Amino acid sequence: MVDEGRRGIFTSLSSALRGEKKSSETPVRPPYNNDPDLFSRLCPECEEKPCARVCEEDIIEICENGTPKLLFQKRGCTFCDECLKACDKGVLSDASLPFIKASVEIDILKCMAWHGTICSSCKDPCLEDAIKFLALFRPEIEPERCTACGWCIPVCPVDAIKIQTL
Ligand code: SF4
Ligand code: SF4
Ligand code: SF4
Known part of the structure; x- marks a missing residue:
């Protein structure tokens, strides 16, 4: 489960990495x-959509076509396994894949820490320590972490x- 204390405290300034925005329309999946x-x-034939119901972080939304996608407007995934356990169609079935198939990048044109402002809001909730700063600036996300x-x-x-699906 989430380290709420650590994540909840930091809601200041921050962010993220290089790059062009990619324009994939493919939803980020559980x-x-x-x-x-x-x-x-x-998924369209799954009537109850239990994955969305059991997600304690409430980040699974059902698309118009009846498939689940993840939204990160307020929270993230804790890899709690609840959606895995709830899915009885075999769509979410591989416990050896506790990660989301997506790339996460910092837009250096928007990120304040790339423009001289001290901000580490993104680093604080990252339990993987995947966001590296150059001194206090220029944060980048290490994809391998x-x-x-x-x-x-x-x-x-x-x-x-x-975030964009891979
Ligand atoms: S992922 Fe599983 S539980 Fe969720 S909608 Fe698809 S079939 Fe249903
Ligand atoms: S692993 Fe848990 S937090 Fe992540 S999407 Fe599934 S139910 Fe939600
Ligand atoms: S950088 Fe850290 S907090 Fe952000 S998506 Fe990756 S692992 Fe999660």
């Missing part, structure tokens, strides 16, 4: 899936952290 095609094949949990996204005061 973890524990090893075949993305299953979402469109099996990042699980795409999304906790850094809502704390950025200038909305500079973007």
Whole structure:
């Protein structure tokens, strides 16, 4: 579960990395899936959508086509396994995949720490220690450490952290 104390305290300034915004329309999906095609094949016929109901962080939203996507407007994923346990269609079925298939990047054009303002809001909730600063500035996310949990996204005061499905 989340280290609420650590994550809750820091809601100041911050953010994120290089780059062009990519424009993928593909939703970011819940973890524990090893075949993305299953979402469109099996989820529309899942009547109760239990994954969305059990998510304690309330980050699973059901799209118009009946498939789940993750939203990181307020919270992130704790990899609590509840959606995995709730899915009885085999869409979320692989406990060996406790990460989200997405890339998380800091937009250096928006990030204040790339423009001379001290801000570490994104670093504080990252339990993976995946956000590295050069001295106090120029934060970048190390993809090999990042699980795409999304906790850094809502704390950025200038909305500079973007997540995109892989
Ligand atoms: S519980 Fe499983 S099958 Fe149902 S919507 Fe969620 S991921 Fe899809
Ligand atoms: S692992 Fe837990 S927090 Fe993450 S999406 Fe599933 S139910 Fe929600
Ligand atoms: S999405 Fe990546 S960088 Fe952001 S808090 Fe999670 S692990 Fe850290």
